[in-house]
Amino acid sequence: MNKYIPVIGLEVHIELSTVSKMFCSCSALHFAKEPNTQVCPTCLGLPGAMPYPNKIAIKDVLKFGLATNSKVNKFSKFDRKHYMYPDLPKSYQISQYDLPFCINGKISLKSGKTINLRRIHLEEDTAKLQHYEDETGQYSLIDFNRSGVALCEMVTEPDFENVDDVIEFLKEIQLIVRYLGISQADMEKGSMRLEANLSLRPEKDSILPDYKIELKNINSFRFLEKALNYEIQRQADLLNKGVKVAQETRGFDQLKNTTFSQRIKEEAQDYRYFPEPDIPPFRFEDKFIFVIKSEIGEMPQEKRVRFANDYKIPQNYIEVLLSDKKRSEYFDKLAELDKKYSIGLNTIANLMVNKNLDQEYPEPELFIKKLLEITKKDYSTTDENTNAVYEVLHEFPKAVSDYNSGKGAVIGFLVGMVQKKLGGKGNPKVITDMLILNLKSPK
Amino acid sequence: MLYNSEDLLNMIHLTKSDILHLAKLSGLTLTEKEVKELSYDLSSVITFFEELKETNTKNILPTSQTTGLENITRADKIDTNQTLSLEDVMYNANDNKNNLFKVPIILKK
Numbered sequence: 001m002n003k004y005i006p007v008i009g010l011e012v013h014i015e016l017s018t019v020s021k022m023f024c025s026c027s028a029l030h031f032a033k034e035p036n037t038q039v040c041p042t043c044l045g046l047p048g049a050m051p052y053p054n055k056i057a058i059k060d061v062l063k064f065g066l067a068t069n070s071k072v073n074k075f076s077k078f079d080r081k082h083y084m085y086p087d088l089p090k091s092y093q094i095s096q097y098d099l100p101f102c103i104n105g106k107i108s109l110k111s112g113k114t115i116n117l118r119r120i121h122l123e124e125d126t127a128k129l130q131h132y133e134d135e136t137g138q139y140s141l142i143d144f145n146r147s148g149v150a151l152c153e154m155v156t157e158p159d160f161e162n163v164d165d166v167i168e169f170l171k172e173i174q175l176i177v178r179y180l181g182i183s184q185a186d187m188e189k190g191s192m193r194l195e196a197n198l199s200l201r202p203e204k205d206s207i208l209p210d211y212k213i214e215l216k217n218i219n220s221f222r223f224l225e226k227a228l229n230y231e232i233q234r235q236a237d238l239l240n241k242g243v244k245v246a247q248e249t250r251g252f253d254q255l256k257n258t259t260f261s262q263r264i265k266e267e268a269q270d271y272r273y274f275p276e277p278d279i280p281p282f283r284f285e286d287k288f289i290f291v292i293k294s295e296i297g298e299m300p301q302e303k304r305v306r307f308a309n310d311y312k313i314p315q316n317y318i319e320v321l322l323s324d325k326k327r328s329e330y331f332d333k334l335a336e337l338d339k340k341y342s343i344g345l346n347t348i349a350n351l352m353v354n355k356n357l358d359q360e361y362p363e364p365e366l367f368i369k370k371l372l373e374i375t376k377k378d379y380s381t382t383d384e385n386t387n388a389v390y391e392v393l394h395e396f397p398k399a400v401s402d403y404n405s406g407k408g409a410v411i412g413f414l415v416g417m418v419q420k421k422l423g424g425k426g427n428p429k430v431i432t433d434m435l436i437l438n439l440k441s442p443k
Numbered sequence: 444m445l446y447n448s449e450d451l452l453n454m455i456h457l458t459k460s461d462i463l464h465l466a467k468l469s470g471l472t473l474t475e476k477e478v479k480e481l482s483y484d485l486s487s488v489i490t491f492f493e494e495l496k497e498t499n500t501k502n503i504l505p506t507s508q509t510t511g512l513e514n515i516t517r518a519d520k521i522d523t524n525q526t527l528s529l530e531d532v533m534y535n536a537n538d539n540k541n542n543l544f545k546v547p548i549i550l551k552k
Contacts (some may be wrong), residue, residue, distance in 0.1 A: 019519055019520070019521055020520055020521045020522075024527055025520060025521055025522035026527050027521045027523075029527075034542065035541065035542045035543045036529060036531065036532050036533075036542050036543065037526070037542075038526060038543070039526065040451060040526055040527055041527070044506075044527075044532065052516075052517045053515070053516045054516065054519050055516035055518060055519065056518075057519070058516065077507070082468070083468075084468065084469065085549070086544075086546050128492050131548060133548075135465055137548075138547075138548035139540075139546065139548055140548055140549045141540055141541075141544065141545055141546075142543055142544040142546060142547075144532075234490060264519070270464070270468060270470070274507070275507030275508075276507075277486040277507055277508070279515070280508055280510060280513050280514070280515045281507075281508060281513055282513065282514050283513050294529060295458035336512065349517050376468055414474070
């Protein structure tokens with residue numbers, strides 16, 4: 001038995017959440033809408049209709065590119081990609097060929113491995129086809145609400161050598177897209193779609209294989225993981241038997257957990273790309289790119305590092321908080337508030353991650369208030385505090401006069417002495433406030 | 444269309460498989476006779492375009508645009524005035540079901 005290394009590349013489609021479509025002013029919110037109610041001559045592909053590019057969609061793609069360390073092509077254009085299929089009645093898709101908006105991106109995995117992004121381009125989504133069979137025979141039904149919605153496509157180099165890296169990468173991409181706010185990247189609703197191409201090379205041989213299997217129409221990370229694992233085994237078995245793996249497109253059978261051939265005969269693709277004559281090209285000034293870059297904000301990886309450095313909470317907590325941008329921002333607010341209350345960020349993170357306490361309190365202030373109530377019992381009573389503070393102020397007149405002559409740092413010493421009397425049960429915030437109040441009051 | 448013998452000698456010849464490939468890309472079904480006719484007709488069209496090779500393009504940059512315009516975009520706004528009524532959408536459809544276009548089966552399972 002030979003050992004093989006998988007060679008995997010990905011194509012990810014992201015449907016942008018612009019309000020209108022890519023090349024016309026129809027609504028782009030097509031999910032669960034009455035069929036064919038959001039269409040016009042342009043997105044129906046009627047002759048003579050003119051495409052008019054959506055500025056926000058272009059900015060979104062540039063943002064995505066800059067957030068993934070890509071280079072923006074300062075001169076770019078749209079091209080026509082031709083193929084005959086009823087989801088695209090004008091027989092071509094407006095896409096990008098040799099000058100995509102972004103190229104040569106990079107994403108680092110936790111292992112330190114770098115995945116190279118070949119390109120990120122913008123195109124129009126196609127109509128939605130459904131296939132039926134009844135007493136009248138077999139037929140397909142077409143809804144054009146999705147036709148013309150802005151669709152961003154990212155293509156990686158075949159840099160992946162194992163399935164775990166693929167899943168980690170895709171989750172990070174999904175997170176980046178959501179942080180940028182350019183798409184919901186919801187796989188169940190089809191706003192994030194995955195395709196993988198996979199082949200195997202012998203372990204001792206670094207030459208790329210002479211075939212590749214495309215895995216298409218997979219709508220969850222879990223199914224992709226299963227499909228890839230199944231494919232790796234299937235191809236290894238074939239290669240070990242000395243059988244050449246046929247180049248083809250395969251789908252995933254969710255019931256059997258296997259892949260199946262979708263097309264036996266693969267014809268060489270012949271898209272006859274040429275520049276879209278109806279859309280003038282794009283030239284991006286450095287300043288324009290700079291402004292977009294400045295709008296990006298903190299990306300998940302930066303937040304991951306900041307949370308680890310500043311908050312020193314466990315890695316698994318960080319990942320849970322990060323996975324939802326709003327939640328991570330909520331935690332930021334709690335951390336800020338906790339500077340006053342010193343409840344402890346581990347305690348706070350734990351109550352969010354394991355008890356979902358943040359779901360009950362939309363306002364971070366109320367969350368903290370609740371926490372103080374819970375933890376209050378453990379603190380000394382007001383009477384105990386008053387006595388301890390009174391005693392300390394009388395036992396350490398030197399510290400008191402130091403403080404009054406401007407040596408503010410001595411407060412730490414006094415708090416420590418009070419805590420000593422209270423057996424460490426005092427609320428630091430309460431004691432500090434009480435000390436300051438008494439120090440400042442006239443004798 | 445008739446060709447004289449000199450035309451035929453200088454002509455680029457598209458083969459039968461070229462024509463069948465083009466027909467497939469265009470979604471056309473051709474009879475044997477049509478394949479033959481088209482291979483002559485398309486060959487002559489391409490031969491005609493060969494004349495362009497005589498043009499000196501040494502210092503000419505390729506272009507796909509003539510207007511000189513750049514960065515033409517629209518704001519991301521919905522304009523429902525552009526949206527067609529269902530009646531208009533289905534006006535030329537051969538067949539429809541529940542306001543969906545109905546076409547012969549595309550993908551056989």
